[in-house]
Amino acid sequence: MTTTKLILVEGLPGAGKSTIAQLTSRLLAERGLTVKLFLEGNPAHPADAESIACLTGAEYAGLLQAGNEQQRQLFMDAVSRQGGDYLLPYGLLEQKTDERLPDDLRQVLAGKDVYELPLAHNREIIAGRWRDFGAEAQSGETVYVFECCFIQNPVTIGMIKNGATFTEVQEYVTELAESVKALDPLVIYIEQKDLEFTFRKALRERPREWSEGFMDYYTGQGFAKTLGVTGISGTIQVLEARAVVERRLVEELALRKAVIDNSAYDFGMAEQELRAIIEKHID
Numbered sequence: 283m284t285t286t287k288l289i290l291v292e293g294l295p296g297a298g299k300s301t302i303a304q305l306t307s308r309l310l311a312e313r314g315l316t317v318k319l320f321l322e323g324n325p326a327h328p329a330d331a332e333s334i335a336c337l338t339g340a341e342y343a344g345l346l347q348a349g350n351e352q353q354r355q356l357f358m359d360a361v362s363r364q365g366g367d368y369l370l371p372y373g374l375l376e377q378k379t380d381e382r383l384p385d386d387l388r389q390v391l392a393g394k395d396v397y398e399l400p401l402a403h404n405r406e407i408i409a410g411r412w413r414d415f416g417a418e419a420q421s422g423e424t425v426y427v428f429e430c431c432f433i434q435n436p437v438t439i440g441m442i443k444n445g446a447t448f449t450e451v452q453e454y455v456t457e458l459a460e461s462v463k464a465l466d467p468l469v470i471y472i473e474q475k476d477l478e479f480t481f482r483k484a485l486r487e488r489p490r491e492w493s494e495g496f497m498d499y500y501t502g503q504g505f506a507k508t509l510g511v512t513g514i515s516g517t518i519q520v521l522e523a524r525a526v527v528e529r530r531l532v533e534e535l536a537l538r539k540a541v542i543d544n545s546a547y548d549f550g551m552a553e554q555e556l557r558a559i560i561e562k563h564i565d
Contacts, residue, residue, distance in 0.1 A: 286564055287425050287465040290432040292532070293472030294525055295496070296484035298544045298552070302472055303429040305553055309560055310425055319427045322434075325373030329415035329462075330431040331396035331408055333373025341394070342368040349387075364410050369396070397435075401444045408435070409457045416462040432458060432469070433528055441527060442520065445504040448527060452534070459537055468563050469539040470556075471532050476545060477525055478518050485514070538563060 289310075291303040300321055307319040320326070325333045337345065342361065346354050356379070362369045372391040376382055383391070392398075396407050419426060436454040440446035459467070474480040485493050500506060501516045511519050532539055540559045544552050 285466045286468055287419055287422075288462055288467040289425065289427045290467055290469045291427065291429050291472065292433045292469060292528070293430070293544075294474060294477065294480065294521060294528070296480045296487075297472040297474045298547065298549070299429050299472050301549055302470065302542065302544070302552060302556065303427050305549070305556060306470065306560070307427045309553075309557060310427070310564070313560075313564070315564075316424045317427060318424050319429075320431075321429045322431070325371060325377050327428075327431065328419075328426070329412045329428065330435065331369070331411060333371065333376075333392075334396050335370045335372055335391040335394040336396050336399055336403070336407060337368040337370060337394055339366065339368065342370070345370075345390075353387075364407060367407065369407070397439055401440055401446060401450070404439055405436075405454050405457070409454075409461060412458045412461040416465060419462075420464045426465075433471075433531055437524055437527055437531070441505050441524065442500060443504045445508060448530070451527065452531060455531055455535070459535065463537075467537055468559075469532060469535060469537055470559065471528070471539060471541045473541050473543045474525075474545050475543070477521050481518055481521055482514075 289306055291299050293299045303321060307317045310317045323332060356375055357370060360371055360375055396404055433455055436451055440451040440454055497517045500520045501512050506520050542552055542555050
């Protein structure tokens with residue numbers, strides 16, 4: 283029986299996180315373990331808040347009043363409470379119904395997204411979800427594999443979006459770590475030595491709308507505005523600064539961790555390293 287119930291795969295965009303997370307899940311399953319994998323962007327994530335709107339009581343009541351009977355029932359079945367907040371997982375609703383919400387409604391909910399909240403409120407919501415997940419997962423035997431929501435999201439919402447200090451971001455990550463400490467987590471950080479090559483590779487391989495949205499996000503707010511950078515070169519500068527922060531966070535993190543250098547994108551070699559990591563850290 284393994285004591286590790288959570289593996290956190292982290293790294294910068296294009297580093298190979300998704301592939302390594304999927305590989306981790308497969309190798310754990312080969313050992314006879316029950317594994318649940320949650321990749322970036324999964325609205326069913328048990329700890330993160332992907333595509334979840336945070337509403338006041340008045341906003342939620344107004345939403346119910348404005349919707350049709352079917353929408354009201356969907357919202358009432360899906361909503362949860364955290365303190366005085368009403369959390370509505372609009373992305374999960376779309377996934378379950380296989381139908382996109384009306385554009386005007388989706389725009390309203392996206393504007394209230396947890397990741398659009400002020401940093402302190404965002405951290406409060408996210409930390410609460412991680413605490414709930416940690417308590418629930420502790421009683422089972424499932425090993426969870428999370429891709430890039432543990433370090434990436436606090437760094438992105440903190441540093442990139444709001445220009446937060448290293449200390450503020452570290453406190454955020456530390457709070458999440460404490461909330462799942464009983465799961466004996468292991469952090470696997472995917473390293474890339476040449477960030478310009480990595481990002482330009484991602485630009486070539488991913489849709490144009492991803493590239494444009496990513497660069498707008500990284501150069502249009504918070505940290506980048508203090509540097510006055512724009513475009514591809516500016517995005518790379520921000521990514522390089524983010525890499526410094528993430529490496530320091532990993533080094534100072536009071537959890538077990540391992541680093542895989544995936545600069546060569548040799549996933550055969552990465553699998554060998556990953557097997558050795560799992561052999562060392564998984565009972």
